[in-house]
Amino acid sequence: xxxxxxxxxxxQLMFRRPKRVQFAALCYRRHAAGDGMEILLxxxxxxxxxxxxxxxxxxxxxxxxxxxxxxREEAGVTGIVEHxxxxxxxxxxxxxxxxxxxxxxxxxxxxxxxxxxDYKEKGQRRLEWVRPREAETRVAxxxxxxxIRAFARRES
Numbered sequence: 001x002x003x004x005x006x007x008x009x010x011x012q013l014m015f016r017r018p019k020r021v022q023f024a025a026l027c028y029r030r031h032a033a034g035d036g037m038e039i040l041l042x043x044x045x046x047x048x049x050x051x052x053x054x055x056x057x058x059x060x061x062x063x064x065x066x067x068x069x070x071x072r073e074e075a076g077v078t079g080i081v082e083h084x085x086x087x088x089x090x091x092x093x094x095x096x097x098x099x100x101x102x103x104x105x106x107x108x109x110x111x112x113x114x115x116x117x118d119y120k121e122k123g124q125r126r127l128e129w130v131r132p133r134e135a136e137t138r139v140a141x142x143x144x145x146x147x148i149r150a151f152a153r154r155e156s
Contacts, residue, residue, distance in 0.1 A: 018102075019090065019102045019103060019104045020056075020093070020102070020103045020104070021057060021103070021104055021106065022054045022055060022057075022093075022103050022104070022105045023055065023056075023057065023063045023064075023066040023067045023070065023105070023106050023108070024052050024053060024054030024055075024070065024105050024106070024107045024108070025052060025053045025054075025067040025068060025070060025071040025081060025109075025110040026039065026052055026086060026108070026109050026147065026148070026151060027039065027040035027052065027053065027071050027075065027077055027079065027110045027112050028040070028109065028110070028111060028112065028155070030111075030155075036131065036132075036156070037131075037132070037152075037155055038129040038130060038131060039052075039129070039130060039131075039132055039135040039148065040052070040075060040077065040112065040127060040128070040129055041127070041128055041129075041130060041135055042074060042075050042125045042127045042128075043126045044125070045121070046094065047094075048126075049139075049140055050135075050138035050140070052107070052139075053067070053070040053071040053073075053074040053075050054067075054070055054105055055069075055070040055073075062083070063085065063106055064081045064082065064083045064108045065081070067081055067106075067108040067110065068081040068108075068110060071110055071112075072116060072119060073119055073121055074119075074120070074125065075119070075121075075125070076115050076116050076117075076118075076119035076122060076127075077110075077112045077114070077116075078112070078113060078114045078115065078116065079110045079112040079113040079114065080110065080111045080113060081108050081109070081110045082108050082109045083108075084108075085106045086107045086108065086109050086147055086150070086151055087107060087146075087147050087150070088104050088105055088106045088107060088143070089104075089105050089141050089143025089146070089147060090102065090103065090104050090105070090141075090143055091105065091140075091143075091144075105144075107144075109151060132148055132149070132151070132152035133152075135148050136148045136149055136152075
């Protein structure tokens with residue numbers, strides 16, 4: 001029985017994949033009246049769940065630059081991206097062939113200052129500005145919920 005356990009452990013180690021890294025933008029805007037802020041959520045293209053703009057590394061570009069690029073390509077927004085990350089969260093990225101990749105997403109706050117008319121994924125996602133508490137309830141990933149909650153406290 002010990003041999004079977006050892007073989008099982010070996011196979012698990014052989015097929016375990018390291019976490020892949022992605023970079024994301026937590027896009028927000030302040031209300032002109034000074035009564036708080038809103039966070040931009042968008043739907044994923046595959047499952048329609050609520051997410052924030054995120055994507056894979058882009059060559060040697062810094063993480064905050066990638067986060068800003070993803071926000072522009074996926075949601076058509078531009079703004080000021082913080083260089084230092086707010087934190088990170090983990091999730092399983094479902095790939096077309098049925099494989100699930102473990103991902104660690106480094107999140108950067110981005111104060112939205114503008115928008116572009118035409119962008120790469122226009123019409124492929126639903127976008128909504130919501131209050132932080134609503135954003136927290138809509139996203140599925142527990143780590144992202146915590147980041148939104150901590151960011152809202154920081155900004156209040």
